Amino acid sequence: MMPRVIDLEDQSSCSLAECADALAANCFDPMDEESLHHGAGCLRGLGNNATFLGDILVRNLADRHREETDGQCYGPQSLILSDHRGNCFLRANIWPGAEDHVLQASGRSPFLYDMPHDHNFHFLTLGYFGPGYWSDYYEYEYAEVAGYRGEPVRLKPMGRQRLEEGKLMLYRAYRDVHRQLPADALSVSINIMHANPALGWLDQYRFDIEGGKLGAIISHGSTDAFLRVAVAMADDESLNLAESFVASHPSDQMRLTASDALASRFTDVAGRDAFWAKMEQSGSRMVAAEATAQRAALA
Numbered sequence: 001m002m003p004r005v006i007d008l009e010d011q012s013s014c015s016l017a018e019c020a021d022a023l024a025a026n027c028f029d030p031m032d033e034e035s036l037h038h039g040a041g042c043l044r045g046l047g048n049n050a051t052f053l054g055d056i057l058v059r060n061l062a063d064r065h066r067e068e069t070d071g072q073c074y075g076p077q078s079l080i081l082s083d084h085r086g087n088c089f090l091r092a093n094i095w096p097g098a099e100d101h102v103l104q105a106s107g108r109s110p111f112l113y114d115m116p117h118d119h120n121f122h123f124l125t126l127g128y129f130g131p132g133y134w135s136d137y138y139e140y141e142y143a144e145v146a147g148y149r150g151e152p153v154r155l156k157p158m159g160r161q162r163l164e165e166g167k168l169m170l171y172r173a174y175r176d177v178h179r180q181l182p183a184d185a186l187s188v189s190i191n192i193m194h195a196n197p198a199l200g201w202l203d204q205y206r207f208d209i210e211g212g213k214l215g216a217i218i219s220h221g222s223t224d225a226f227l228r229v230a231v232a233m234a235d236d237e238s239l240n241l242a243e244s245f246v247a248s249h250p251s252d253q254m255r256l257t258a259s260d261a262l263a264s265r266f267t268d269v270a271g272r273d274a275f276w277a278k279m280e281q282s283g284s285r286m287v288a289a290e291a292t293a294q295r296a297a298l299a
């Protein structure tokens with residue numbers, strides 16, 4: 001069964017600060033068995049502390065009108081619990097239950113339910129509270145994939161599991177894929193996120209499970225948008241930057257974003273077609289396949 005389930009019995013509990021300090025002191029590396037075992041022990045200890053998260057939530061809700069406390073930030077679903085130290089940081093995720101009002105109100109997609117995806121980082125996760133979200137799991141071989149939309153991909157089904165309270169799992173970057181389904185009731189997981197700057201340049205994919213294909217690539221976020229805006233504003237520096245990204249950026253997705261931004265500067269079909277024809281020879285399989293699709297759409 002994958003992602004890897006880690007059996008680790010330990011009744012001792014620790015505070016959030018103790019957990020973060022222990023991880024920082026040992027530089028978390030999930031690909032190293034000893035370090036993984038140490039990290040799993042830290043997360044188990046924090047998971048055995050039944051009050052730490054409630055305490056943080058109450059304190060922060062009470063202080064909401066004042067400045068941010070202790071570097072903890074909030075999204076709708078994620079809470080960053082600690083600073084980035086020792087190659088990692090701690091995070092809590094909230095998983096609304098199928099019947100919860102928030103799911104009825106906002107739909108399932110803001111919580112990543114129903115969207116098969118991989119991850120571009122390794123993380124250890126622990127079911128902290130509630131019955132836990134469900135997942136259909138799959139595995140794929142990253143090395144087999146060039147990364148263009150619609151590319152056939154072999155997904156090996158690994159079954160359905162849920163992240164129940166006390167369960168510890170290691171999700172491996174570029175290998176484990178899951179389609180999450182709502183928890184039966186509100187649930188919380190806590191994670192050690194491995195922050196490897198090198199992995200951040202690689203792409204994160206969506207998958208079309210039924211079609212056995214790669215879906216859209218999950219965007220690089222702000223870098224992607226900034227680059228598009230900079231190129232649209234068309235000063236020399238941005239154009240040079242975009243051209244150098246097209247030629248040699250380590251991320252195919254960033255090459256494609258830069259290509260797309262440059263292509264959008266051509267207002268005529270012939271100009272765009274010529275641009276994409278050049279990109280078919282760019283040396284990246286992924287960019288070349290996208291370029292062919294762009295040319296077909298223009299024709």
Ligand SMILES: [Fe+2]
Nearest residue numbers: 117118119178
């Ligand atoms: Fe995920």
